[in-house]
Amino acid sequence: MKGAVSIALAAASCLSMIAALFMVFVYAPTEAEQGIVQRIFYFHLPCAWVAFLSFGIVAVAGALYLWLGHRIWDDLSYAAAELGMLFCTLVLVTGSIWAKPIWGTWWTWDSRLTTTFILWLLYGGYLLLRAFGEDNQEIARYAAVLGIIGVLDVPVIIISVRLWRTIHPAVLLTRQGEHGLQDPRMVAALLVSLGAFTLVFVWLLWLRLSTLRLRARIGGLRKELALLEVAGAGARR
Amino acid sequence: MLEGFGPIVRKDLRLELRSGESTVALLSLSTLILVVMVLVFGPGGARRAEVAAGALWLALIFAGTMGSTRALVAERETGCIRALLLSPVEPGTIYAAKLSVAMIFMAEAGAGVLLILVLFFNLEFGRALLSLIPVFLLGILGLAALCTLLATVSGRVRGGAMLLPVLVVPLFIPALIAGSKASAAVLSGQPLGSVITWIKLLCAFDVLFVAAGYLLFEHVILED
Amino acid sequence: MADVLLQAQRVAKFFGDRPVLHALDFSARGGExxxxxxxNGVGKSTLIRVLCGLARPSAGRLLLFGREPTTLAAPEFRRIGVLLHQTLLYPNLSARENLEFYSRIFGIVDCAAHALRWLERVGLSRAAEQPVTALSRGMEQRLxxxxxxxxxxxLILLDEPFAALDxxxxxxxxxxxxxxxxxxxAVIFTAHSPLEIMGVDLGLFKLEGGALSPFKEDGRRGPLRSLLRRL
Known part of the structure; x- marks a missing residue:
């Protein structure tokens, strides 16, 4: 069963990614103003979508762990955090690659990119907490609380950064052509890419979760072994 | 429901009155940060209000996070938090009490910082400074809410003292933006009414995280 | 028959992968x-922490006053008294201030008088205003x-109450x-060597290898008797 799901997800991800690559590089027309570089957007936006989705999963899974207590929710939370960090980094990198040829700077402080950067910091904090607290028994609960606080903060961050941008127009570089995707073929390419990235994300999440579940199982077996040893030693006495 | 709130707050204030540790730490750290800011950016100039506001919030954030760690770790070291857990006092009430104490410490340090700001940046006592106070108080409430919750976590994790700012600062960014922008505007003479949007944002931030802290505190304070 | 105040059913406690307590069955009624x-190091302090509800069991169930500790209403914690390895006293407050604070926390009316009464009861009246840091180890233990x-x-749980006492x-x-x-x-306490209290029917248990068992005296009464502290 687990093997079948894994294979199905792998196949779906690969196929959809191939389709997406075709759509992005062949099917969608070149954008008039920005040229070929604009195609990065078809990867940039889906990565952002995954990064934010993943953070939501971190928080919801954390909340479920606090409520239900079952370890699997904590493993899901951790897996989502690791992947979310990866995709968030990709958003920032693709954003940078996109910015340089178009606007001449490596970084634009536009509101969406800034919000994503702050999300990246939130991910970083979460993963650092996990790393430092590895040998702590209660780290799962602490991480869950941090995740919930983080996700509550995201809407406030979005609003505040947007307001902040309206005060600093000097550095403003409007991202035209972003939602002004004129050609329906571009929209189609974007949608396919979104789907492909989501599938890849789910597949990777599944893989990572399986690994963490295995680790939990090994921990459980170790505990059973230790109990048997103790019981055996007691019987011998 | 809030039984035990008063005794805990009074106890912490009494302890602080005797040792003065937290106040000294907060004030000295804040002062140093302000000195650096003045030396680097210069005390005068057209952007005086902005630099002063920036210095204020910078001092606040780092002194605040340091101060919170001390206040909570002290309780943990003597194990007294266990005594509170085994008492009729609810975890939420402990949170409210710790939050209030943290706010009082930060406000105390803040008053000192404001005085130094006036001196260093040649600000005038007057309406601008008075308008600054509500903005400042709203800011430290949000910071105290986050710090009280997360310092409990960082205090139990190795390397925690360094970890707390890393956790708190990104979370605090919305309030930082709102607070510093409102402060800069107010210090350059604008009335409070003009920054009402920022103030609303600060209020929303505070309500959100005080409530969240109150509800989530029991998950971080319980023993293993 | 008095109420069962505390019940531990197959309680286990792990630190990481290491079991400190396992398959623990224990109960205590009022008056027992x-x-x-x-x-030293066998896990007595951990046991007390688990039994008072401070540390959650890794497996099994703990019932206090017939209920799980997480479902206890806050006021019910008044019925539990705990002495841990850490003194749970504020070092920079005086003896009297400590007792007054805890009296207030436990909802006792007229805390000041109550604190003074208890100070006298444990023989610390003269040291009432001294900060806890100035007290000797034995005085601190009394406090x-x-x-x-x-x-x-x-329900009273005491971790090595007789340590450091004259x-x-x-x-x-x-x-x-x-x-x-x-x-x-119900009074449950730990000690590192067996003892008995005159006039009290004291249940004697041994914690070894993570398991709790009744303390069995071996046939030779002489040497064992001499080990027993009589109180």
């Missing part, structure tokens, strides 16, 4: 007293015991235990 004996008992709890101190603690039993409280 038990001492748990074990070497900690006063802190544990000041709300007249029904003969007077030991007599005091014994008297307090007798009083508690007389008002149908």
């Amino acid at each position: 007293a038990a001492v748990i004996v074990g070497r 900690a015991i006063a802190r544990a008992m000041l709300a007249d709890p029904d 003969a007077d101190g030991a007599a005091l603690v014994t008297a307090l235990i007798r009083e508690a039993l007389a008002r149908s409280a």
Whole structure:
């Protein structure tokens, strides 16, 4: 069963990614103003979508762990955090690659990119907490609380950064052509890419979760072994 | 429901009155940060209000996070938090009490910082400074809410003292933006009414995280 | 028959992968007293922390007053008195201030008088205004015991109460235990060597290898008897 799901997800991800690559590089027309570089957007936006989705999963899974207590929710939370960090980094990198040829700077402080950067910091904090607290028994609960606080903060961050941008127009570089995707073929390419990235994300999440579940199982077996040893030693006495 | 709130707050204030540790730490750290800011950016100039506001919030954030760690770790070291857990006092009430104490410490340090700001940046006592106070108080409430919750976590994790700012600062960014922008505007003479949007944002931030802290505190304070 | 105040059913406690306690079955009724004996480091303190509800069991169930500790209403914690390895006293407050604070926390009316009464009860009246840091280890222990008992709890758990106490101190603690039993409280405490209390039917248990078992005396009464402390 687990093997079948894994294979199905792998196949779906690969196929959809191939389709997406075709759509992005062949099917969608070149954008008039920005040229070929604009195609990065078809990867940039889906990565952002995954990064934010993943953070939501971190928080919801954390909340479920606090409520239900079952370890699997904590493993899901951790897996989502690791992947979310990866995709968030990709958003920032693709954003940078996109910015340089178009606007001449490596970084634009536009509101969406800034919000994503702050999300990246939130991910970083979460993963650092996990790393430092590895040998702590209660780290799962602490991480869950941090995740919930983080996700509550995201809407406030979005609003505040947007307001902040309206005060600093000097550095403003409007991202035209972003939602002004004129050609329906571009929209189609974007949608396919979104789907492909989501599938890849789910597949990777599944893989990572399986690994963490295995680790939990090994921990459980170790505990059973230790109990048997103790019981055996007691019987011998 | 809030039984035990008063005794805990009074106890912490009494302890602080005797040792003065937290106040000294907060004030000295804040002062140093302000000195650096003045030396680097210069005390005068057209952007005086902005630099002063920036210095204020910078001092606040780092002194605040340091101060919170001390206040909570002290309780943990003597194990007294266990005594509170085994008492009729609810975890939420402990949170409210710790939050209030943290706010009082930060406000105390803040008053000192404001005085130094006036001196260093040649600000005038007057309406601008008075308008600054509500903005400042709203800011430290949000910071105290986050710090009280997360310092409990960082205090139990190795390397925690360094970890707390890393956790708190990104979370605090919305309030930082709102607070510093409102402060800069107010210090350059604008009335409070003009920054009402920022103030609303600060209020929303505070309500959100005080409530969240109150509800989530029991998950971080319980023993293993 | 008095109420069962505490019940541990197959309780286990792990630190990481290491089991400190396992398959623990234990119960205590009102008016009963038990001492748990074990070497240093065997897990007596962990046991007390689990039994008072402070540390959650890794497996099994703990019932306090017939309910899980997480479902207890806040006021019910008044009925539990605990002495831990850490004294749970604020070092920079005086003895009296400590007891007053805890009296207030436990909802006792007229805390000031109550604190003074308890200070006298444990023989610390003269040291009332001294900060805890200035007290000797034995005095600190007496104060900690006063802190544990000041709300007249029904369930009393003491981790090595006789440590650091002189003969007077030991007599005091014994008297307090007798009083508690007389008002149908349950008293459970730990010690590192077996002891008995005159006039008290003390259940003797041994904690070894993570398991709790009744302390069996071996056939040769002579040497064992001489090990017993009589209180």
